[in-house]
Amino acid sequence: xxxxxxKNAPIGVFDSGVGGLTVAREIMRQLPNEKVVYxxxxxxxxxxxxxxxxxxxxxxxIVRFLQTLDVKTIVVACNTASAYALDEIEQEIDIxxxxxxKPAVKVAAETTQNGKIGVIxxxxxxxxxxxxxxxxxxxxxxxxxxxxxxxxxxxxxxGLLEDPVTDEIARRYLLELxxxxxxTLILGCTHYPLIRDTIGRVVGDGVTLVxxxxxxxxxxxxxxxxxxxxxxxxxxxGSNQYQFYVSDGADKFKTFANSIIKYGILTAKTINIEEY
Amino acid sequence: xxxxxxKNAPIGVFDSGVGGLTVAREIMRQLPNEKVVYxxxxxxxxxxxxxxxxxxxxxxxIVRFLQTLDVKTIVVACNTASAYALDEIEQEIDIxxxxxxKPAVKVAAETTQNGKIGVIxxxxxxxxxxxxxxxxxxxxxxxxxxxxxxxxxxxxxxGLLEDPVTDEIARRYLLELxxxxxxTLILGCTHYPLIRDTIGRVVGDGVTLVxxxxxxxxxxxxxxxxxxxxxxxxxxxGSNQYQFYVSDGADKFKTFANSIIKYGILTAKTINIEEY
Numbered sequence: 381x382x383x384x385x386x387k388n389a390p391i392g393v394f395d396s397g398v399g400g401l402t403v404a405r406e407i408m409r410q411l412p413n414e415k416v417v418y419x420x421x422x423x424x425x426x427x428x429x430x431x432x433x434x435x436x437x438x439x440x441x442i443v444r445f446l447q448t449l450d451v452k453t454i455v456v457a458c459n460t461a462s463a464y465a466l467d468e469i470e471q472e473i474d475i476x477x478x479x480x481x482k483p484a485v486k487v488a489a490e491t492t493q494n495g496k497i498g499v500i501x502x503x504x505x506x507x508x509x510x511x512x513x514x515x516x517x518x519x520x521x522x523x524x525x526x527x528x529x530x531x532x533x534x535x536x537x538x539g540l541l542e543d544p545v546t547d548e549i550a551r552r553y554l555l556e557l558x559x560x561x562x563x564t565l566i567l568g569c570t571h572y573p574l575i576r577d578t579i580g581r582v583v584g585d586g587v588t589l590v591x592x593x594x595x596x597x598x599x600x601x602x603x604x605x606x607x608x609x610x611x612x613x614x615x616x617x618g619s620n621q622y623q624f625y626v627s628d629g630a631d632k633f634k635t636f637a638n639s640i641i642k643y644g645i646l647t648a649k650t651i652n653i654e655e656y
Numbered sequence: 657x658x659x660x661x662x663k664n665a666p667i668g669v670f671d672s673g674v675g676g677l678t679v680a681r682e683i684m685r686q687l688p689n690e691k692v693v694y695x696x697x698x699x700x701x702x703x704x705x706x707x708x709x710x711x712x713x714x715x716x717x718i719v720r721f722l723q724t725l726d727v728k729t730i731v732v733a734c735n736t737a738s739a740y741a742l743d744e745i746e747q748e749i750d751i752x753x754x755x756x757x758k759p760a761v762k763v764a765a766e767t768t769q770n771g772k773i774g775v776i777x778x779x780x781x782x783x784x785x786x787x788x789x790x791x792x793x794x795x796x797x798x799x800x801x802x803x804x805x806x807x808x809x810x811x812x813x814x815g816l817l818e819d820p821v822t823d824e825i826a827r828r829y830l831l832e833l834x835x836x837x838x839x840t841l842i843l844g845c846t847h848y849p850l851i852r853d854t855i856g857r858v859v860g861d862g863v864t865l866v867x868x869x870x871x872x873x874x875x876x877x878x879x880x881x882x883x884x885x886x887x888x889x890x891x892x893x894g895s896n897q898y899q900f901y902v903s904d905g906a907d908k909f910k911t912f913a914n915s916i917i918k919y920g921i922l923t924a925k926t927i928n929i930e931e932y
Contacts, residue, residue, distance in 0.1 A: 424699070425705075429701075429905065429908075430698075430699055434903075434904045530810065531807075531811070531814055533810075538807055545821060545824055548820075549821060628707050629707055654930055
């Protein structure tokens with residue numbers, strides 16, 4: 381196979397919508413010289429309530445699209461797609477893929493002292509048991525307690541980041557979880573870091589929060605360094621270092637993205653992802 | 657054209673997901689002898705945040721699918737699709753189509769005494785101004801005040817139909833609207849009839865609620881009668897009078913559908929809508 385990965389090619393990042401921007405933001409922070417291409421599947425968001433087959437089919441289309449842009453690696457910045465589609469698709473392509481689940485699992489396993497780890501996520505991620513199966517691969521005595529929090533995403537997208545209603549919903553979802561005596565909690569959905577403070581207040585100081593966005597960017601950096609794939613260029617001022625594509629609603633996406641990412645998002649193009 | 661509509665063919669009903677079941681339920685109540693085929697686009701739900709182009713493309717695929725089942729009419733049981741796609745698609749097909757917007761508008765215009773009508777709906781429906789433009793066609797002096805309520809759908813789907821959080825969110829969305837002195841309020845999203853009691857409590861007795869699901873079924877009955885398209889058969893016991901198709905998650909759909917529709921939903925099949 382004469383396929384050769386170019387170190388100065390962009391990093392591809394995708395998510396079902398805007399949530400993966402928290403992952404893209406960490407990559408931009410930790411790897412400031414890298415080019416990033418982001419795809420958000422805003423026409424078909426959310427993935428959290430869809431089946432494994434559908435999420436895998438959608439993810440495969442997105443991977444094909446990102447490959448047309450010559451990316452050197454693909455970051456699956458979506459918990460549902462990391463849980464459902466990553467293992468299958470990474471067998472089919474020649475560039476390395478990294479999801480948000482395994483990096484978080486590694487850190488959670490290192491962090492816990494009593495072996496009781498909570499995972500909050502969408503229903504699909506919880507039902508997939510992906511976090512618990514990876515955690516048990518690392519240590520079969522880990523106890524993993526999953527809790528679906530379906531209202532967190534709409535509350536974040538409605539902008540209620542600091543709000544009594546979000547506090548109340550967080551208490552309902554989390555206090556029951558706290559009865560299980562967890563000492564570590566994985567924020568298993570990319571939107572959740574945006575209400576990290578609310579979640580932290582409810583669970584208290586005795587519980588360490590693990591943010592997969594941060595851990596994924598860290599592991600991506602290590603992986604690229606090991607394979608000698610870190611860029612050796614400095615970004616030109618005014619170049620399109622960051623490119624954003626969506627399957628619908630580029631303007632709305634840009635507004636939300638600019639509220640999260642402080643680099644000034646210049647381009648957000650709409651493509652028809654069903655053609656890939 | 658030798659296309660002939662058969663009066664004993666089923667009525668096709670579609671929605672972006674489960675919300676349109678409130679419309680299907682009204683059709684089953686008001687037209688108990690009719691066969692109904694329902695399609696819910698659960699793989700691509702919600703439509704409320706998607707563009708006109710995307711919603712029209714999705715709706716066209718669904719119409720093609722329903723036509724393969726030989727339906728005699730198509731009910732667009734989705735406000736966003738009624739607003740964005742109906743006018744265009746009904747020009748392209750040979751069977752009558754009916755949406756949820758116009759029947760509600762007609763009744764609201766007849767109901768209001770002060771000419772001030774509120775519409776609560778998804779952001780897309782509000783932004784489309786479809787309700788206000790139809791209302792102003794009937795009476796140019798109508799004042800229409802739209803208000804997007806994006807958290808109502810996730811609250812309903814989380815089952816919080818009677819809950820202090822839903823009350824609080826309803827107060828935030830609706831009290832501001834009440835300052836405008838409306839006397840009539842259209843429930844412009846198919847999920848909202850399920851929290852009709854909460855909405856009614858907040859707005860009080862001085863405001864008449866208009867339920868498009870009910871009005872659409874009534875107008876459908878009239879339209880079929882006028883065209884001599886009402887069925888002349890009685891449904892066989894044990895026949896598949898009601899058939900349900902979705903683009904994803906048939907089991908989950910069946911659970912929700914059975915909580916809304918009390919006829920015992922036997923079949924819910926998953927199809928790949930992107931093939932149509």
